[in-house]
Amino acid sequence: MLAFHSLTGCDTVYTFCGIGKNTAWKVWMSFREIDRVLHQLCTSTSDIDDECYAVLQRFHILLYDRASDLQNINDCRRLLFTRKNRAIENIPPTADVLAQHIKGATLQARIWNNSLDSQYAIPSPTN
Template identity: 40%
Template sequence: MIHVADAVRDGFKKISITTVDTDVIVIAISVFKDTEADEIWIAFATGKHFRYIPIYDIAQSLGPLQSRIIPIFHAFTGCDTVSSFAGRGKKTAWDPWNTFPELSSVFRQMTDQPSTISRDSILPLLERYVVLLYHRTSESNSVNEAREVFFAHKGRSIESVPPTREALYQHAKRSVYQAGFILIQCLILQPVLPSPDLYGWKKQDNGM
């Protein structure tokens, strides 16, 4: 996106990007306003799946807040570097967000203040959201409680129950690292990144 910003500064106000990576779509939506472009289009995918995506139109439809924090939603629900919730795709994850607007305040903190996150500041609402991912009518606010109910009493397989609270926190930290530090700095030429082992990753001899 830094190339888009450069093009706009050179006087090009309508920009087209060709990609097959959904990360680019998410990033473009989140920083569209910051680029000061009039229009950004993405020529996405190939073959019979090829289509043009009007980023400017999507950003306007979502509004400033949801556009800004969509990278966190994308990372938290599964991207190239962060695992997804088994059997829960983007549409399944999007619907409870729209019915649980309080989640946006947590996503905003994870986006704008990634270095300040803690269990107490983000987990209560994230737990409730994840429970809703697995059971829309559940009244539980605890993933650990929901695991017990879904697995022991409803007979679900282990793949069909939420992660533990501790696993969810590590997942959230990895999401923050990917979106709150990496994706959100896409307009910075040389972004400064903290060590990933502070955000849910573990260093090993052959990598992370």
């Protein structure tokens, strides 16, 4: 739940325009492959691997287009903008922006997950 909250926007991590908690919750309930990844975001101390990033990318694609079968967020972005005439603020972020968003959300989720540990060394946000 911590990773879901930080990933979908909270006080310290931005949210994406037009995507609220309700929408994200419905996508989560229909895309249960993300459960393991959300748990890993909170508990792992290593970087996010390519497999987890692919699942997170797919989750974000579904946030913007639930019927999509695309796997690449940049392809989804192009499709929604060119074929479905979505406004620029209502299309997914680029892959690079999404990667930075995931890093920030992961950092926040890990801090919350370890908030009761009096000796927890907060990781550097620059790494």
